[in-house]
Amino acid sequence: MSRESAQNPPQNALFVDFAALLREYGVPAGVREVLELNDGLVKGLAHSLDALFVFMRLVFVRRAEHMDAFERAFALYFFGVDIPAVAEGDPALFDTRQFREWLEQQIAEGHIARRALWQYDPEELMRRFWDTLREQMEAHHGGSRWVGTGGNSPFGHSGNAARGVRVLGESRNRSALKVIGERRYIAYARGNQLRAENLRQALESMKHMKNEGPRDVLNLDETIRRTARNGGEIDLVFERDLRDKISVVLLIDNGGSSMRPYIEVTRLLFTKLHERFEDLRTFYFHNTIYETVWSDYRRTHPHPTEQLLLRRPDTRLVILGDASMAPEELEYPGGAIYRYDGRELPPSTHWLTRLADRFPHACWLNPIPREQWENAYGDYTIRRIREFFHMEDLTLGGIKGMVEHLSEK
Structure with missing residues (x-):
């Protein structure tokens, strides 16, 4: 042609x-x-x-x-x-x-x-x-x-x-x-809602799989081929398990009422990511990220954000939150945190900048549909956070967009 x-x-x-x-x-x-x-x-x-x-x-x-x-x-x-x-x-x-x-x-x-x-x-x-x-x-x-x-x-x-x-x-x-x-x-x-079957299919497209562990997985096709070549004498062929060795950090906003409508889809994504990735750590935050995140969903065990920044730069960072808040929570020194000792903390934008610089393979997943971002409550903070991170909505298309972004070399 x-x-x-x-x-x-x-x-x-x-x-x-x-x-x-x-x-x-x-x-x-x-x-x-x-x-x-x-x-x-x-x-x-x-x-x-x-x-x-x-x-x-x-x-x-x-x-x-x-x-x-x-x-x-x-x-x-x-x-x-x-x-x-x-x-x-x-x-x-x-x-x-x-x-x-x-x-x-x-x-x-x-x-x-x-x-x-x-x-x-x-x-x-x-x-x-x-x-x-x-x-x-x-x-x-x-x-x-x-x-x-x-x-x-x-x-x-x-x-x-x-x-x-x-x-x-x-x-x-x-x-x-x-x-x-x-x-x-x-x-x-x-644009469809996430379900177990389509979410699994979307996550499968991340191609960072390596053969790891003992040879305990039967390769049926190769077994049949070698058995036929041996004139019917069975020759079992075992291979190592195919696992994804990529390191993933998942940060979830689980504070406040704005994320309550998205509890089920958040739980689904949390479950499927843990099934998909062997090396995955999950932390929690409220509205946005400051000097501390938490390693438990009740937010009782603090984890310094500085320690997150010590992870390898090729770590995949996935942040899940609606990015909707008052502007001062994002922009003001200390944000929404009151310090009794009088020490002034840097604004959230300071930590978002450092996370984005450290982890070029980062994506912010927003449960608010993309078409509502411009008119949603907190549209200003949504726009600001998009200046730091690639953002997708929590639909099948958004998950695939996240996968494509995180898979880039």
């Missing part, structure tokens, strides 16, 4: 608008993918809507976190079904455009009385929304963009399609729409 053709797709290339929609949904889709798709269609690789779904997924999706976005874009483009980017049962549904539009339609059609809206509990409204969406998906026997009339379909039903591409009829069993409706990859969407 020439560079010129990659930059300038044919004007009659199919599904350029679909690629644009994928980009809106956060799926990287460019000219190269559009050309690959069209080459495959000319060669007859998609003879039905279901085959097109599979083929497009192979062309456009490279990572698991983009799978759900691709399926939602496919459902909208081919079936007119607008699926929100949240899992069923997630209260974040109430903040989506799709829910607001559905609710207004329900009120306009008289299914829900506006004056009686307060009588519905959130679970009932969510159930009604998802039931309506399922009914909409089950009603489709192909899409308006697929089996169109008067030129509405990009393929056409009898071979009268652009560039002579012919596709035979609609999906007989609607398997593409069924697959989309299962939402099997919603747990891996970048």
